[in-house]
Amino acid sequence: xxxxxxxxxxxxxxxxxxxxxxxxxxxxxxxxxxxxxxxxxxxxxxxxxxxxxxxxxxxxxxxxxxxxxxxxxxxxxxxxxxxxxxxxxxxxxxxxxxxxxxxxx
Amino acid sequence: xxxxxxxxxxxxxxxxxxxxxxxxxxxxxxxxxxxxxxxxxxxxxxxxxxxxxxxxxxxxxxxxxxxxxxxxxxxxxxxxxxxxxxxxxxxxxxxxxxxxxxxxxxxxxxxxxxxxxxxxxxxxxxxxxxxxxxxxxxxxxxxxxxxxxxxxxxxxxxxxxxxxxxxxxxxxxxxxxxxxxxxxxxxxxxxxxxxxxxxxxxxxxxxxxxxxxxxxxxxxxxxxxxxxxxxxxxxxxxxxxxxxxxxxxxxxxxxxxxxxxxxxxxxxxxxxxx
Numbered sequence: 122x123x124x125x126x127x128x129x130x131x132x133x134x135x136x137x138x139x140x141x142x143x144x145x146x147x148x149x150x151x152x153x154x155x156x157x158x159x160x161x162x163x164x165x166x167x168x169x170x171x172x173x174x175x176x177x178x179x180x181x182x183x184x185x186x187x188x189x190x191x192x193x194x195x196x197x198x199x200x201x202x203x204x205x206x207x208x209x210x211x212x213x214x215x216x217x218x219x220x221x222x223x224x225x226x
Numbered sequence: 227x228x229x230x231x232x233x234x235x236x237x238x239x240x241x242x243x244x245x246x247x248x249x250x251x252x253x254x255x256x257x258x259x260x261x262x263x264x265x266x267x268x269x270x271x272x273x274x275x276x277x278x279x280x281x282x283x284x285x286x287x288x289x290x291x292x293x294x295x296x297x298x299x300x301x302x303x304x305x306x307x308x309x310x311x312x313x314x315x316x317x318x319x320x321x322x323x324x325x326x327x328x329x330x331x332x333x334x335x336x337x338x339x340x341x342x343x344x345x346x347x348x349x350x351x352x353x354x355x356x357x358x359x360x361x362x363x364x365x366x367x368x369x370x371x372x373x374x375x376x377x378x379x380x381x382x383x384x385x386x387x388x389x390x391x392x393x394x395x396x397x398x399x400x401x402x403x404x405x406x407x408x409x410x411x412x413x414x415x416x417x418x419x420x421x422x423x424x425x426x427x428x429x430x431x432x433x434x435x436x437x438x439x440x441x442x443x444x445x446x447x448x449x450x451x452x453x454x455x456x457x458x459x460x461x462x463x464x465x466x467x468x469x470x471x472x473x474x475x476x477x478x479x480x481x482x483x484x485x486x487x488x489x490x491x492x493x494x495x496x497x498x499x500x
Contacts, residue, residue, distance in 0.1 A: 145259075145260075145263060146256065146259070146260045146263075147260055147263040147264050150260075151267070160277070160279070161274065161277040161278045162278045162279050162283070162287065165257070165260060166287040166288065169253075169288075188255070188259070190263070191256065191259065
């Protein structure tokens, strides 16, 4: 798959995963890589970009040992963006399946 | 590659990209956290790191991050002019041509300041320690006309170098012995107890030689030839100065050799961005 397309898909998946619960970078990575084959270095840059775009919020949680750990969660803006991206995605996938299934002829 | 090596190299690569220091610190801390969490979850450290890719590849993802302001370059460029203005002002207004010329020390300090990228705080202080020691030596020497035993202050350079690795107990013992020997030497010398006062330095010399610390001040430095050259110059110059001073009693004008340190620093670091 085209790497840019794959990156976009992974970004959508990251947003979807973080809409349900807050997770650390490694947890997001584990969650996605259980279903998709991705490079270990894909997730963090995406999380960082989503954070700088205010689509993801960071919560620092301390377990009492060592430095507090970062947990990421989709922000209110992020949820709105996810909804519009999912609508776009479903429309896109539907159209692609229609083309591939020969239904548009 | 283990976590420490990966993080160190990643930090270096990010600094090479001239990213803002806070951005670099944040990215580095996040990768450290990611690796540690992966290891806690049962991943093999080196295996996980190899899957992350090389530090160079990882760093490439952050090309669009906030860049460093070009303040450093401006400071380096301006420092000779600022030093000259202050020097002229001190000379013309207060007839302080001497020791007013010491303001020119700001030029090499700026050179080292721009070379701080990728250095830890202690590595940076080690580089700065040459100027701290030189400035202290010159100011104390000119103000109080006490050149001897003020030269002991140059041991600061070695001590800072040793403190770059505080986890190494031998480093700490070696540094402590140098400090104790220096204090003992100054006390014995000022009270004129014996001319054999310099023998106290044999204690750290013997310990340093026996543990291999004397000729390998910091295990991290050899990675970077520029830092290595800077440390060798910083340590070697005072040694040459001491030898000429002690053997020929030529403390003045031999002290001029100390300017080799800032000159080398400028050559090595000031044009680093080119």
